[in-house]
Amino acid sequence: MLRYALKRLGVGLLCLVGVSVIIFVAMRLAGDPTLLLLPDDATEQDRIELRQELGLDKPLPVQYAIFVAGAVQGDFGMSTRWKMPAMELVLARLPATLQLAGLAFSLAVGIGLLSGVTSATARGSVFDQCVRLGVTLGLAVPVFWVGLIFIMVFAVDLGWFPTSGRGSFAHLILPAVTMALNPAAAMSRLSRSAMLGVLGADYIKMARVKGNSEARVVWKHGLRNAAIPVATLAGIQLANMIGNTVVVETIFAWPGIGKLIIDAIFARDFAVVQAAICVVAAAYIILNLAVDLTYGLLDPQIRYD
Amino acid sequence: MTQAPLLSVEDLRTYCYTRAGVVKAVDGVRFALERGDSLGLVGESGSGKSMTCNSILRLLPKPAARTVGGRVLWDGRDLLTLSEREMRRVRGREIGMILQDPLISLNPVFTIANQVGEPFRLRGAAKGRSDLREKVLDVLRQVHIPSPEARLSQYPFEFSGGMRQRTVAAIALAGSPGLLIADEPTTSLDVTIQDQFLRLLRELQEKTGMALILVTHDLGIVAETCNKVAVMYAGKIVEFGDVRQVLTSPAHPYTEALLKALPVPGTRQKRLYQISGEPPNLLDPPAGCAFEPRCHRAMQACKKARPPIKRLSDGRQAACLALEAGEVR
């Protein structure tokens, strides 16, 4: 188990290196930041000096080596736009993103599981039909469109929620619901089909024969057997949440990492983009490992070696 | 006045609603059991044996099947009219059931201790953890699981088929039921394990005095294990009575044919006797006796009306017009 975890962690580290190389190169292909940093009347000489100051004149491999040497010590360079250490900036935005992603994930799993499992137990009922329609819609509509519609209807027309920004709990609701919609639909569909596969099994009938209540039959004996695909999807969704915040945070002006990445890209603020992407990638890798390790708890037949 | 029987099934009707139409899977089944009885329920595949058992415990596949009539009298109550809550108290505690396939009737993700302990936990029969553990060990010993202490934390996939079957029996026993229904409990086991298991059932029955309904295709098993037998054909019981009577001198032509189809041990038969023809289509059953098309004693009258089940002079019951005409022995 420990060996397995260490091995996976090693692979994860390699992925992280890969991601950092890609983002490093891609950012430098995106354009020259000095064009944005200098005033319009700056001379070519000014530009060359600034490039030297930022270290952009060195060959790419050397630049990368300098970046890695700093990164392993936690120094991801200075933000050219906000004039502060890039990592500090990213970590300051992290709580907002975790809050949004956390609520969106809880909503997605809660609503998805509840509706999926219930519609499996009431297969063919009106409720089941409604859930299936909802799932189709939830999977089909694009996130940015839903976000804009929500703002128009619930914030502008009805005035129930603020249109954007962060502050009260009310600020959190529209972006979290927008973000939860798609994964909730996917979770609902998966848990429905996983439960349909389980509910016909003899051990479910056996649970009834023992005198279990219908709720215990479904939620204990049934769901526990459908747990592996459900947990897999939940893990993927949790990991994706952090990346998904980019769109939602931009629409709702939510001051999290996603919005920071977008702003930094437009400002060609290399250090901030690199720091933020590294944090997102590391979170993704760790969450995936955590999900794989929980399989062992969910299925007694899985042994790690 | 005689005392009421332990279980009395009266005119039970369970229909399956399929796309092709209504299948009368159980069509007026009637039998009674006394304490300590063991009833063998035999009949061809599809004759409604499982449906009868599932109807008693109200565990029919929803929404395909529904019990539409009859009474199941148990301990002075009609099980068919109980609330779902009351029915849950009957299941497991008063009436236990062993399902057909031991390989899939244990939950793969819970430990043996958890699953065997569940019936005790559900009725609050254990005081604390160590008491529960003792009770679980006790039933595992009763079904002869070797070194049960070491088995508690194992999972079903670590058990052999025979051991799983005995664990299922242990779970049924944990509720100390007055009636155990076993629906083809041994079809997926090899012959020696099958034998051991049936011996175990008999032993437990002697010890606890519970009644048994044993569903099987195998008349040999019935002869060894049961004292009563009910022969089902097309959703009806066509013959019911004492095992020795029915198996040595069958009254109904279908029972007779079933017995003829049995291989006789110690003799070499080139070909086993086969009942000619097909079982009736339950979607569109014949107006008369369902066995009439395959019956060698069929008369003109058999095509017209269903023979009612009648008590014969020797106490057994059978549904055949030929009997009334004095055709059969």
Ligand SMILES: Nc1ncnc2c1ncn2[C@@H]1O[C@H](COP(=O)(O)OP(=O)(O)OP(=O)(O)O)[C@@H](O)[C@H]1O
């Ligand atoms: N889920 C179902 N949906 C529709 N019809 C069913 C269903 N289950 C059983 N039936 C019908 O009910 C009839 C009786 O089935 P049952 O399972 O009781 O037979 P059985 O005597 O137990 O047979 P076997 O020996 O093969 O187990 C069958 O003819 C079948 O067509």
Ligand SMILES: [Mg+2]
């Ligand atoms: Mg059956």
